[in-house]
Amino acid sequence: MPRLELPELVRGARQSGPLAVRCAGRLMSLVTDEPQRLAELLAMCREWPQPRLVLGLTGSPGSGKSTLTDRLVLEYRTRFPADKIGVIAVDPSSPFTGGALLGDRVRMMQHATDPQVFIRSLASRGRLGGLALGVKGVVRVMGLVGCRVVLIETVGVGQSEVEIAQHADLTAVVLAPGQGDGIQLLKAGLLEVGDLFVINKADRDGAAALQAQLLAMLQRVDLVRHDRSANGVTTQVCHDVTTGPESDPSHARLFLTSAREHLGIAELVDALEARTEVAQERWRTEREEQIEAELQSAVLAEIERRAICTLRTNAAVVERFDRLLGGAEPLAAVVDEVLRRTIGDATSSTK
Ligand SMILES: Nc1nc2c(ncn2[C@@H]2O[C@H](COP(=O)(O)OP(=O)(O)OP(=O)(O)O)[C@@H](O)[C@H]2O)c(=O)[nH]1
Numbered sequence: 426m427p428r429l430e431l432p433e434l435v436r437g438a439r440q441s442g443p444l445a446v447r448c449a450g451r452l453m454s455l456v457t458d459e460p461q462r463l464a465e466l467l468a469m470c471r472e473w474p475q476p477r478l479v480l481g482l483t484g485s486p487g488s489g490k491s492t493l494t495d496r497l498v499l500e501y502r503t504r505f506p507a508d509k510i511g512v513i514a515v516d517p518s519s520p521f522t523g524g525a526l527l528g529d530r531v532r533m534m535q536h537a538t539d540p541q542v543f544i545r546s547l548a549s550r551g552r553l554g555g556l557a558l559g560v561k562g563v564v565r566v567m568g569l570v571g572c573r574v575v576l577i578e579t580v581g582v583g584q585s586e587v588e589i590a591q592h593a594d595l596t597a598v599v600l601a602p603g604q605g606d607g608i609q610l611l612k613a614g615l616l617e618v619g620d621l622f623v624i625n626k627a628d629r630d631g632a633a634a635l636q637a638q639l640l641a642m643l644q645r646v647d648l649v650r651h652d653r654s655a656n657g658v659t660t661q662v663c664h665d666v667t668t669g670p671e672s673d674p675s676h677a678r679l680f681l682t683s684a685r686e687h688l689g690i691a692e693l694v695d696a697l698e699a700r701t702e703v704a705q706e707r708w709r710t711e712r713e714e715q716i717e718a719e720l721q722s723a724v725l726a727e728i729e730r731r732a733i734c735t736l737r738t739n740a741a742v743v744e745r746f747d748r749l750l751g752g753a754e755p756l757a758a759v760v761d762e763v764l765r766r767t768i769g770d771a772t773s774s775t776k
C-alpha cells in the first residue's frame with residue numbers, strides 16, 4: 426500500500442471493503458506509534474461517528490475475560506448484523522505488541538476472518554500512561570470505521586486493571602469462583618472501578634458463594650435477583666433496586682454468566698444496551714473532555730521535559746540553582762530564569 430497522508434487515510438477508512446480495513450489499520454498504527462498526532466486527526470474530522478459504547482473488561486487473571494469478550498462480540502454481531510465491533514486487548518505489562526497476546530487472539534479466531542470485527546492488541550512497555558492517548562486514538566478510529574461497540578480487555582495484573590477504567594464508558598469487573606477473589610478485589614481497588622460485576626464460570630461450584638461475598642462487599646444485599654436455568658447451570662441478573670425499578674435493565678449490576686456455555690450473555694447485552702440508550706450522549710461529552718485533559722497532560726509533560734533539560738544543561742541556570750542551594754537565591758527567581766532560558770532556547774532552535 427503506498428504511503429498515504431492523513432486525510433487520504435481518513436477518507437479511505439470511511440469507505441467499505443478491504444481498502445477501509447487497510448486504511449483503518451494504518452490509522453491505528455499511527456495513533457499508537459505517534460499518539461500526539463491524535464490531535465491532528467481529531468481536528469480533521471470533528472463530526473466523526475463514535476462508538477455508542479466503550480466497554481472495559483477487567484478482573485482477575487483467568488476469570489474468562491477473553492472468552493466473555495468473544496461471546497459478547499458474537500451476541501452483538503447476531504443482534505446487529507450490519508454493525509461493526511471493535512476489540513482492543515491491552516497488555517500494560519508487556520513490552521511486545523502482538524506476540525504476548527497471541528493466546529487472546531487465538532480465542533478470537535472465529536472472528537478473525539469477519540470483516541466487521543476489528544481486533545487490535547496494544548502493549549505499553551510497562552506504563553499505561555504511555556498508552557492512554559493510543560487507546561483513545563484506536564477507539565476513535567474504530568468509531569470512524571463504524572464500530573457500534575468497542576470492547577477493551579486488559580491482560581495482566583496490577584494497577585493497570587484499574588487504570589483501564591479511564592478509557593471506558595462502563596467497566597465490567599469479571600470474576601470467577603475458586604480464585605480467592607474477594608480479597609483480591611479489595612486489594613486491587615477493583616470494587617471501586619466496577620460499574621458492572623460479572624461472575625463468570627457459573628457452571629462451576631462456588632459461583633453462588635462468590636456472589637454472596639461480592640454482594641456483601643457492595644453492601645447491596647437488597648438486590649433483586651432473576652434466575653434462569655439451562656443445561657443444569659443457573660445464571661442470574663441482579664438489579665440494584667436502590668437506584669431504579671427492578672424491571673429496568675439499565676439498573677442491572679451483577680451478572681452470573683458462563684461464557685463457555687454461552688449462558689447469561691444475552692441478559693448482559695440487554696443491560697449494556699439499556700445503559701447505552703440512557704447515557705450515550707453524556708459519554709460522548711466525557712470522552713471529549715478526557716481527550717482534552719490527555720492532550721493537556723501531553724503539553725505539560727513536554728514543557729517539563731524541556732525545563733528539566735534547561736535546568737541541567739544551561740550554564741546560567743545551573744549557576745543560579747547552585748546559589749539557590751546555598752541559600753543565596755530565592756526559588757521564584759530560579760523558576761523565572763528556567764522559564765526564560767527554556768523559551769530562549771526554543772526560539773533560537775526554531776530560527
Ligand atoms: N468452566 C468454565 N471455564 C471457562 C469459562 N469461561 C472461560 N473459561 C475457561 O477459563 C480459562 C481462561 O479463560 P480466558 O478467557 O483466557 O480468561 P482471561 O480472563 O481472558 O485470562 P487472562 O487474559 O489470562 O487473564 C480458559 O481455559 C477458558 O476456556 C466458563 O464460563 N466456564
Ligand SMILES: [Mg+2]
Pocket residue numbers: 490491492529578580
Ligand atoms: Mg485474556
